[in-house]
Structure formats: structure tokens, C-alpha cells
Amino acid sequence: MSELFDLIVIGGGPGGYVAALRASQLGLRVAVVESTHLGGICLNWGCIPTKALLRSSEIHHQLHNLSAFGFSAGNVSFDLEKIVGRSRAIARQMGRGIGHLLKKAKVPTYDGFAKLNGREGEAHRVDISKDGQAVVTLKAPHVIFATGARARQLPGLETDGKLVWSAREAMTPKELPKRLLVIGSGAIGIEFASFYRNMGSEVTIAEVADRILIAEDPEISAAARKSFEKQGMQIITGAKVGPLNKGENEVSTTIESAAGKVDLTVDRVICAVGIVGNVENLGLEGTKVQVDRTHIITDEFCRTGETGIYAIGDVAGAPWLAHKASHEGIICVEKIAGRSPEPLHALNVPGCTYSRPQIASVGLSEEKAIAAGHKVKVGRFPFIGNGKAVAMGETEGMVKTVFDAKTGELLGAHMIGAEVTEMIQGYVIARTGELTEAELMETVFPHPTISETMHEATLSAFDGALHI
Structure with a gap:
């Protein structure tokens, strides 16, 4: 069984689903293939649920600083299960919203993994499988890869889901760690550090570079460090961490820096040391698509070296931001539809970190x-x-x-x-x-x-x- 479309979008995250919606608006017959959940990592395990958590932590901070506004309150407490539950409920709500938008736009969605499998004339064949079983073959002259990225794993710092957390475990804690080590000080690491510090955890940040938030202006980076340290965070830059020695319910390690060695024991570790693109098992072998350090190489209109094959979002490289992925999706689709979009100018893409x-x-x-x-x-x-x-x-x-x-x-x-x-x-x-x-x-x-x-x-x- 096979079905013919004008465009197949592989990945239903903020790049993929926006590309599909715009394609539908422009009259293209488009399908979306998603293996896990519509909305991608951003909506389900990133941008949206973390902002819900951070909002709760901001309220917690305000409740403990009421006197400045003329208020007082006693016995202030929180229910971590409810805080996490609210975050997850918001993610589910937004995911259902994406499904509704695609249905309204008459965009069919296919549940499974997609893989290129040659051509039939001008059309690319895309085989879809689920749980190792073939589901359906789709065909289209245009295919957009919007497969996203996943957390980078470093030797000796691998996440295990229990003591060493990825973002997913950090978003769904069963209990609040009293002592926390965050490895990496990009937006993800800093946001988690801010959440847990606001909620009362003792937080240490270890960053291999000579300053935190390396993507930001050094003056802003310095101001952020001053603020975080004023809040009680310990920040170690130029840091070499490891190895991680795991006990039954805690982790000990040594952090080396120019300031010397720090022996540290914490309850949990969050590893936020970058991402790698999801380029495996896509059927790119034998095509002219080029991959550089886990990212698909594209031109200014998201085109790869293979005619009719495109890539957008995290899998296509920096900046790794949801709004960049969405905009690339629109540019890519408008070019496919014969319009004349402006290329994306990376320096016009804003970056935001939702810490305090x-x-x-x-x-x-x-x-x-x-x-x-x-x-x-x-x-x-x-x-x-x-x-x-x-x-x-x-x-x-x-x-x-x-x-x-x-x-x-x-x-x-x-x-x-x-x-x-x-x-x-x-x-x-x-x-x-x-x-x-x-x-x-x-x-x-x-x-x-x-x-x-x-x-x-x-x-x-x-x-x-x-x-x-």
C-alpha cells in the first residue's frame, strides 16, 4: 500500500508541524510522520513544560519574599507532585492542540518511523514502520526532515535516569534533591539550575568554558553570574568534572578548575552538555545529503544536496531554537510552493533564557x-x-x-x-x-x-x- 503526496514532513515538532500547516495553506497535499508525539521535544519535554515549572518556582520565590510588598504568610509549602503534574498537563494540552490544528488543516499524520527508500520517477519513497513492522509507504517529490536532536552523552557523564538526569528526569522529579550538580551552563542548564535553586535546592554549576552562558555578551554573562551567586548558587568555570562515583542515592565527584579542586557530593546530577542531531536510520545513505557532526548540511532555503530533500530545525544545525525551526519550515515550504521567501538571517534570531x-x-x-x-x-x-x-x-x-x-x-x-x-x-x-x-x-x-x-x-x- 502506498499513498502519493506533494510533500512529506518527517517529524512533528515546532519545525515539522508548522511546515505542514503552511504547506496546507499554500494548497500542497502534505503528510506528517511522527514517531513519538506531536509537538516534538520542545512542546512535550522542553520549552513549554519547563516554563510551567519555572513559573511555579517564581511563585515560590515570591511567597518567601512577601514582606517587601507589605504581605506576610505562614506555613508556606508546596506539593512537588502537583507542580510536576501541572507541567505535564500543560504539555498534553498543547500536544492535543497541535493534533487539532493538523486535523483542521486536513493534514494526515502517520504514527511511526520514516526512512527514505529510493525513488519512483520524481517521487521519493518513504517507508513507515512501527515496532519493527512495515506500516505504509508514502511517495512525494519533496521530503522535509525535521527530526530534531537529543541530549549529548559524554564519556563518564552518561545519564542513567536515576542519579544522573537528562532534561526529561529533571522535569519529572519524584522528590526535590537537596544538593544538585548541573553540568553545563547553556540555556537548558541555567534554567534547571534556576528552577531548583528557587525551590530550595543547593545548586552547583560546572561549566567547561571560562564563563557561563557562553553564547551571550560577556557583560551580560558576568551580570548573570553575579546574580546567581547572590542567590546562593556555586558556579565553577573552566571546570573539568569527573569521574562520577555513584552511591546508592548520591553521587560524588571532583571538579578541577584554575581555582583548584573541589570535592563534591550531591543527590542528583543534571547533564546539559549540548545536543546531537537525529540523523540515524533515515535512509540518507546513497543520497547526496551531507551530514557534518550529526547535522544535515543545507543551503539558505533548507535544501540538501539531494534534489527534493530538505532539512529544518535542530537536525539542520544551530541555532537550536524552536522559533528558528518554525521559521525555517515556512521558508522551506514557500520555496517549494514557488514563492520567493527571504532566507533566514541567523543573527536576527533571538535567544532567550527563562531563568531568574x-x-x-x-x-x-x-x-x-x-x-x-x-x-x-x-x-x-x-x-x-x-x-x-x-x-x-x-x-x-x-x-x-x-x-x-x-x-x-x-x-x-x-x-x-x-x-x-x-x-x-x-x-x-x-x-x-x-x-x-x-x-x-x-x-x-x-x-x-x-x-x-x-x-x-x-x-x-x-x-x-x-x-x-
């Missing part, structure tokens, strides 16, 4: 802008100078802007503080629209809002900040 405080950025850091040959003007504005931030009790934070001194181009924007993940889109629009400092200066920001710090940081770059 939040961190967000887009474009070049000051350091990278200078390295790229730009003469720069840099603006900074602290939250302490913003009326809304002071009223909210959220004075910890800052906004930093980097402009080209000659052209006024916004090269980058970097933010740390309350709600910056909601505000960064303003700078993303500015970069996408190729606005300069002139348009940003002329923009009227509403008062009182924390977003006024964005205006002030722009003015600051050109010696015009008003409230500092």
Missing part, C-alpha cells in the same frame, strides 16, 4: 562586533533607573545596545532582568526592518513600562540617556 533573572539577546555581542571590524557605539541602561521596574521590585537588570558608529545599524542587543524575553522582539523587529538608531530614538515607548529601558539604552549609545 531572564536573559535575552539578538545579533552580535560587543566583542564579536569589534572582531568583525565594526567601530561601535555601546549603550547601557540599568533597571534601577526605570520607574516600572522599581515599582515591581525588579531593579536587578540592564539593557545593552551595540550600534555601528558609522551607519547607526543596530548590531546587537543584550538584556538581563524581569520580562526581557518578552521585550527582545522589539530589537528583533528593528534588525529585521534594518532600522537605525534614528528610528529607535524617534519611537515613543509607553510609560510606565520596563520597555522604556530599551529606548534609554539606545539613547545612551549616542550620549542621550535621560534618566541616568
Whole structure:
């Protein structure tokens, strides 16, 4: 049995399902193949459920700091099972929503694993199997791989689901670990560190690089470290961890750094040391698709070296972000449909970390802008100078802007503080629209809002900040 489509999307995560929905809108007959759950890792075991957990931890923090707002409460406690249950229920709700959207768009979904199996004329054959048994063969001239990625495993630091957790176990703890080691300080590691610290765990972060949040501007990275250490986290950079010595219900290890050796015993370890693309068993052998370090090589329109084969999202490389995957899906499908989409500009893709405080950025850091040959003007504005931030009790934070001194181009924007993940889109629009400092200066920001710090940081770059 075989069925013919215009497009087959392999993977139902934020790249795959968005690509399928857009293809349906453009009149293509499209099918989605998903082996596990619609919404992918992001919706089920990443972006969405972690934000639900972080929201609970923020409330926990606020409940223990009520006096600043004139309140008091006694016997404050939490039910970890209910906190985790709420997170899982939200993930299920969102997953059902994806299924509804695909059904509404008349996009059939196939449950199973997909594998290329040659061509029949212009059409690629895609065999679908489930539990080792053949289910159906689909055919289409266009196939998009949106197979995502999984956590990287390092020798000696492998996750075991009990003492050494991956993100999945870290999202569904049966009990709160009193002592926790987080290996890796990217967005995933920092968010888990923030959640568990807010909930009362003793947290140590070990990072092999010389600073945490290596993808961020060094000034923002330093501000984040200062804040996290003020909260009680122990942070070790330039760290070499291992081996992990597992006991019955605890793990001991030695962490070496320039500061010396630290002997550490913890209840649990979270390993967040990067990802690898899901490129195995896709039938890429014998095709012109090229794979480099577990990621499929594509051009600016997500095309591989094999005609009619495309790749989007995490499996196609950095930045490994859900919104990047979704946008690539739209670009890819519009190109297939004969439209003329703009290629994705990676420097216009924002990055967000939902810790306390939040961190967000887009474009070049000051350091990278200078390295790229730009003469720069840099603006900074602290939250302490913003009326809304002071009223909210959220004075910890800052906004930093980097402009080209000659052209006024916004090269980058970097933010740390309350709600910056909601505000960064303003700078993303500015970069996408190729606005300069002139348009940003002329923009009227509403008062009182924390977003006024964005205006002030722009003015600051050109010696015009008003409230500092």
C-alpha cells in the first residue's frame, strides 16, 4: 500500500508541524510522520513544560519574599507532585492542540518511523514502520526532515535516569534533591539550575568554558553570574568534572578548575552538555545529503544536496531554537510552493533564557562586533533607573545596545532582568526592518513600562540617556 503526496514532513515538532500547516495553506497535499508525539521535544519535554515549572518556582520565590510588598504568610509549602503534574498537563494540552490544528488543516499524520527508500520517477519513497513492522509507504517529490536532536552523552557523564538526569528526569522529579550538580551552563542548564535553586535546592554549576552562558555578551554573562551567586548558587568555570562515583542515592565527584579542586557530593546530577542531531536510520545513505557532526548540511532555503530533500530545525544545525525551526519550515515550504521567501538571517534570531533573572539577546555581542571590524557605539541602561521596574521590585537588570558608529545599524542587543524575553522582539523587529538608531530614538515607548529601558539604552549609545 502506498499513498502519493506533494510533500512529506518527517517529524512533528515546532519545525515539522508548522511546515505542514503552511504547506496546507499554500494548497500542497502534505503528510506528517511522527514517531513519538506531536509537538516534538520542545512542546512535550522542553520549552513549554519547563516554563510551567519555572513559573511555579517564581511563585515560590515570591511567597518567601512577601514582606517587601507589605504581605506576610505562614506555613508556606508546596506539593512537588502537583507542580510536576501541572507541567505535564500543560504539555498534553498543547500536544492535543497541535493534533487539532493538523486535523483542521486536513493534514494526515502517520504514527511511526520514516526512512527514505529510493525513488519512483520524481517521487521519493518513504517507508513507515512501527515496532519493527512495515506500516505504509508514502511517495512525494519533496521530503522535509525535521527530526530534531537529543541530549549529548559524554564519556563518564552518561545519564542513567536515576542519579544522573537528562532534561526529561529533571522535569519529572519524584522528590526535590537537596544538593544538585548541573553540568553545563547553556540555556537548558541555567534554567534547571534556576528552577531548583528557587525551590530550595543547593545548586552547583560546572561549566567547561571560562564563563557561563557562553553564547551571550560577556557583560551580560558576568551580570548573570553575579546574580546567581547572590542567590546562593556555586558556579565553577573552566571546570573539568569527573569521574562520577555513584552511591546508592548520591553521587560524588571532583571538579578541577584554575581555582583548584573541589570535592563534591550531591543527590542528583543534571547533564546539559549540548545536543546531537537525529540523523540515524533515515535512509540518507546513497543520497547526496551531507551530514557534518550529526547535522544535515543545507543551503539558505533548507535544501540538501539531494534534489527534493530538505532539512529544518535542530537536525539542520544551530541555532537550536524552536522559533528558528518554525521559521525555517515556512521558508522551506514557500520555496517549494514557488514563492520567493527571504532566507533566514541567523543573527536576527533571538535567544532567550527563562531563568531568574531572564536573559535575552539578538545579533552580535560587543566583542564579536569589534572582531568583525565594526567601530561601535555601546549603550547601557540599568533597571534601577526605570520607574516600572522599581515599582515591581525588579531593579536587578540592564539593557545593552551595540550600534555601528558609522551607519547607526543596530548590531546587537543584550538584556538581563524581569520580562526581557518578552521585550527582545522589539530589537528583533528593528534588525529585521534594518532600522537605525534614528528610528529607535524617534519611537515613543509607553510609560510606565520596563520597555522604556530599551529606548534609554539606545539613547545612551549616542550620549542621550535621560534618566541616568
